[in-house]
Amino acid sequence: MSAVWVWIENSSGEMATISREMLGAGRTVAEELNEDLVALVFGEDVEGIAETAFDLGADEVIGCDDETLATFRVEAYGPLLTQLAQEHEPAVIILGESPRGSDLAAWTAADLDAGLLVDAVAMEVEDETIKATRSVYANKLLCNTFIKEGVQIITLRSRAFPQAESTGGSGDAEWVDAAVSEDEIPLKVTGFASKEGEVSLTDASIIVSGGRGVGGPEGFAPIQALADALGGAMGASRAAVDAGWVPYDHQVGQTGKTVSPDLYIACGISGAIQHQAGMRTAKVIVAINKDPEAPIFGLAQYGIVGDLFEVVPALTEEFKGRLG
């Protein structure tokens, strides 16, 4: 077999949005290579995820349903993916560029002594080889890279590829045993806590971010209100995070999260190169800043020169009125 494999990230019985995008990208590559698209479904009680993978266009599903895989640990997932890749020799393995996907991709590439391309934002197939486009130098340049030989392991940026659509497909997954036992896994997970009610920054299609210009922790209230009115997530610059006004989870940029939303509204953010590194691939950027010379205006499609404490509440009221 030399198929195109897609690793499916899941939790609490749900396929991650990023994996729906990976299946969409995998389908395109599989058709161009004239190969089967194979979904890898690892976890505990994941029969439903396997069914979803068939519905989203997978030709085959290789699954492993085991309690050692109940929560993600690379020490359990890595040996399994390595073992399967050694047995089946896929042409391509695609994973989402997420904390788990990056961890698993690096582990597997090291174990297989294979090439690894990370955080690709576009792909095309040429002579049976994938040319992956990656951004470098803090997103200032795009470069095309490829792996010369062996299995091509590639992670793709979240929200850079359209999600696979339902095909109504179904099938029987091939279920395999776990590669290692619980005794062989050094890391034990003792508990799991998730934050209620927050939209994940990397999944959000709309992000409203605040910077030093909000002036303090209370200055994030109008930013959050606008994000809520739009059904989006709240981001922040490092200056605001370093000041302790919002937790690090919200930081966008070179040392924070890389996001590609449909709409990014930067409020009181100057637009330093390190901030741009995390958001410049947003499809539409709106900047609100009282300094007309702020560098963020050089990147934004729409700019509002003004005091954010006047502009942001006015926008929130307007959107509430229009969106209900």
Ligand SMILES: Cc1cc2nc3c(=O)[nH]c(=O)nc-3n(C[C@H](O)[C@H](O)[C@H](O)COP(=O)(O)OP(=O)(O)OC[C@H]3O[C@@H](n4cnc5c(N)ncnc54)[C@H](O)[C@@H]3O)c2cc1C
């Ligand atoms: C190695 C390294 C990594 C870094 N990583 C990151 C990163 O991941 N993310 C990141 O963001 N930064 C990062 N930085 C920091 C970065 O260089 C900038 O210092 C930071 O982004 C500035 O944040 P800011 O735009 O909020 O603040 P400032 O640059 O101080 O800008 C504040 C802006 O608010 C405007 N303003 C003030 N009051 C108002 C108002 N009432 N209404 C409207 N506008 C107003 C001002 O005109 C100004 O443009 C990094 C730096 C280094 C060296």
